[in-house]
Amino acid sequence: MRILKSKTFTDDELIAHARGLSTVTGDIREQLLHWDFGAVMTMKFDPAATNYLFSDEAVPFHWDGAFYREPRYLLFYCLESEGSGGETLFADTEKIWESLSEEDRVRCRSVQLTYRTKKLAHYGGEITVPLLQSHPETKRPILRIAERVETALNPVELTVSGVPGCEEFFQSLVRMLYRPEFMTEHRWEQGDLLVVDNFRYLHGRRSLGSNRRRSFKRIQIF
Numbered sequence: 200m201r202i203l204k205s206k207t208f209t210d211d212e213l214i215a216h217a218r219g220l221s222t223v224t225g226d227i228r229e230q231l232l233h234w235d236f237g238a239v240m241t242m243k244f245d246p247a248a249t250n251y252l253f254s255d256e257a258v259p260f261h262w263d264g265a266f267y268r269e270p271r272y273l274l275f276y277c278l279e280s281e282g283s284g285g286e287t288l289f290a291d292t293e294k295i296w297e298s299l300s301e302e303d304r305v306r307c308r309s310v311q312l313t314y315r316t317k318k319l320a321h322y323g324g325e326i327t328v329p330l331l332q333s334h335p336e337t338k339r340p341i342l343r344i345a346e347r348v349e350t351a352l353n354p355v356e357l358t359v360s361g362v363p364g365c366e367e368f369f370q371s372l373v374r375m376l377y378r379p380e381f382m383t384e385h386r387w388e389q390g391d392l393l394v395v396d397n398f399r400y401l402h403g404r405r406s407l408g409s410n411r412r413r414s415f416k417r418i419q420i421f
């Protein structure tokens with residue numbers, strides 16, 4: 200995870216920086232994930248939001264692109280932030296894996312996760328993924344522990360399957376995400392530019408509280 204304190208960046212400068220980080224050579228559409236709105240998403244509080252990402256609610260841990268294509272890196276650039284609230288949380292799943300007992304590692308190998316959500320924002324559908332995966336570059340074990348999203352604004356349902364007691368086991372892993380030895384919390388300041396590995400780390404955010412002016416640009420990089 201890298202953080203720069205910086206000047207003001209334009210969208211074109213952010214795109215150029217993001218393309219420089221890509222592990223892919225060639226066309227911009229192969230280097231950066233494009234959605235209906237293009238490669239640069241603006242994330243900010245919307246009082247009329249139909250999806251929790253744009254509300255003031257906390258965002259549970261997840262990885263990006265699960266319902267479509269998974270980017271290698273995420274770039275976040277903070278346009279505005281005021282006081283506390285809306286801190287972004289990162290959980291290191293390689294570290295969690297390393298801390299597990301052999302018995303728990305065996306359980307991880309059998310667990311499958313099925314996620315379902317309606318496409319009210321830019322993503323949606325149904326996917327089934329193994330809990331234990333390997334990092335595409337380092338080949339180290341990573342854990343895909345996206346939490347259920349229990350909200351009135353576009354919930355994400357989850358079914359855990361594979362071994363007896365797998366729901367309870369999954370919940371024990373969710374609790375580990377928030378333990379201080381595995382979690383990093385970033386309190387934003389205007390101008391912060393942060394790049395994170397979308398495979399090794401999961402991310403989420405605290406509720407915005409009074410920090411409703413918090414806004415970002417986000418680019419997803421292959």
Ligand SMILES: [Fe+2]
Nearest residue numbers: 261262263402
């Ligand atoms: Fe995200």
